[in-house]
Amino acid sequence: MYFGGKVMASNANFYFKPGVGSHIETRVTLREDTQPAICGTVMAGDAPAPAALVLLLRAQDRKFVDRQFTDDDGQFFFGPLEPDELYLVKIHRSGTEIRELEN
Numbered sequence: 001m002y003f004g005g006k007v008m009a010s011n012a013n014f015y016f017k018p019g020v021g022s023h024i025e026t027r028v029t030l031r032e033d034t035q036p037a038i039c040g041t042v043m044a045g046d047a048p049a050p051a052a053l054v055l056l057l058r059a060q061d062r063k064f065v066d067r068q069f070t071d072d073d074g075q076f077f078f079g080p081l082e083p084d085e086l087y088l089v090k091i092h093r094s095g096t097e098i099r100e101l102e103n
Contacts (some may be wrong), residue, residue: 037079048074
């Protein structure tokens, strides 16, 4: 079995599930991304701070834009953002463990 594909984007991700004897080949071509973004790492002393709440607000009116929890390495990412817009990042961290609710 052979699958070939082509992806053109300024960012990309995809899933694949190889079968027995399959050969998967793809080509990812990234265009120049002109949209701004912010990524960072939240630290607690010398260690990364996982599960910290990171809020992104428009600075002018404090309007909520997005939120994320930092990953296990304390990292977060917001984007794409509007060019020339002033943003405010607020970070909250507590000892509370974050988990998904189960039905």
